[in-house]
Amino acid sequence: MTSPAKIPFERLRSVLLPMERVAVALSGGLDSSVLLVAAADILGADRCLALTAETPYVMREELRDSAALCRRLGVRQEKLVFPILPEIAENPPLRCYLCKHALFSALAGRAAELGFPRVADGSNTDDLGDYRPGRKALHELGIISPFLEAGMGKADIRLLARTLNLPEDISEKPAYACLLTRLEHGRPVTESLLRRVDEAETFLRSLGLKGCRVRVHGEDLARIELPGPELGLFRQGGLSEAVVSRLRALGFRHITLDLEGYSRGSMNKPS
Known part of the structure; x- marks a missing residue:
C-alpha cells in the first residue's frame, strides 16, 4: 500500500510521465530546482530541458545554483538574457504579470525550437494564497504547473527533495523572489x-x-x-x-x- 506521504509524489509522476519531454523554467530556487530533478528522475535527463531567464532582477546566487544543478544532472540548460523590460522599468503593480508574460513567451518559443512543446514551472499550492498576478500570464501562455496539478505545496516539495537525496542547500533553501x-x-x-x-x-x-x-x-x-x-x-x-x-x-x-x-x-x- 502506498503511504500517505508518497501519494503527492505518485500524482506528480502521473502528471509528468505522459509528457515524455518537458522544458522546465529553472530559476535556481527551491521549487523549480526540485521540479527539474524530479522530471529528470522520471523522464530521464535527455528528455528534459532547463530554461533560465538571466535578468538584472534575478539573484546572481540563484543563477549560479541553476547552472551547477544542470551540470550535476546532465540536463541541457538554455540561458536567455534579458535587459530590464521597458514595461516594468517603473516597477508597476502588475510587474509580475508583465514580466512573466514577456519572459515565458520567449522561453516557450525557444523550447519549441528545440523540440520541447511543453514548458513547466514550479508553482505550487502555497502560491495560491499570495498575490500572484504572474499566474494569469502563465495560464494565458499555456505553461503547466506539475506541482499544482499534483496538489503539492512547499512542505511536499521539501520532502520530495530529501527523498531524492538532494543536499540541504537545495532541500532547505528559503523561498526567495525576484x-x-x-x-x-x-x-x-x-x-x-x-x-x-x-x-x-x-x-x-x-x-x-x-x-x-x-x-x-x-x-x-x-x-x-x-x-x-x-x-x-x-x-x-x-x-x-x-x-x-x-x-x-x-x-x-x-x-x-x-x-x-x-x-x-x-x-x-x-x-
Whole structure:
C-alpha cells in the first residue's frame, strides 16, 4: 500500500510521465530546482530541458545554483538574457504579470525550437494564497504547473527533495523572489540599484541570515526583514555594526531593522 506521504509524489509522476519531454523554467530556487530533478528522475535527463531567464532582477546566487544543478544532472540548460523590460522599468503593480508574460513567451518559443512543446514551472499550492498576478500570464501562455496539478505545496516539495537525496542547500533553501519585490511600486528600476540589493542580501546570508529581505524606500533607506528566529540571531550576534558598515558601503544611508520581521510580499500593492 502506498503511504500517505508518497501519494503527492505518485500524482506528480502521473502528471509528468505522459509528457515524455518537458522544458522546465529553472530559476535556481527551491521549487523549480526540485521540479527539474524530479522530471529528470522520471523522464530521464535527455528528455528534459532547463530554461533560465538571466535578468538584472534575478539573484546572481540563484543563477549560479541553476547552472551547477544542470551540470550535476546532465540536463541541457538554455540561458536567455534579458535587459530590464521597458514595461516594468517603473516597477508597476502588475510587474509580475508583465514580466512573466514577456519572459515565458520567449522561453516557450525557444523550447519549441528545440523540440520541447511543453514548458513547466514550479508553482505550487502555497502560491495560491499570495498575490500572484504572474499566474494569469502563465495560464494565458499555456505553461503547466506539475506541482499544482499534483496538489503539492512547499512542505511536499521539501520532502520530495530529501527523498531524492538532494543536499540541504537545495532541500532547505528559503523561498526567495525576484529582486523587483524589494522596491516600491512606481520606483524606477535600475541595474545598479538591483545589484546593491543583491549584494546587501548576499552579505546578510553570509552572516547566517538566510531568510533576509532588503526592502528599499526612497533614495537611500534599506529596511531589513528577517524571519523570527533570525531576528534573535541578529540581536544576539552583535551583527549591527558589520551590517551597517557593509550596507553604507553599498550606498544606503539609513539602515533599519523591521521589528515585525519578514512579511511575504510586504511591498505588494494589488491593482
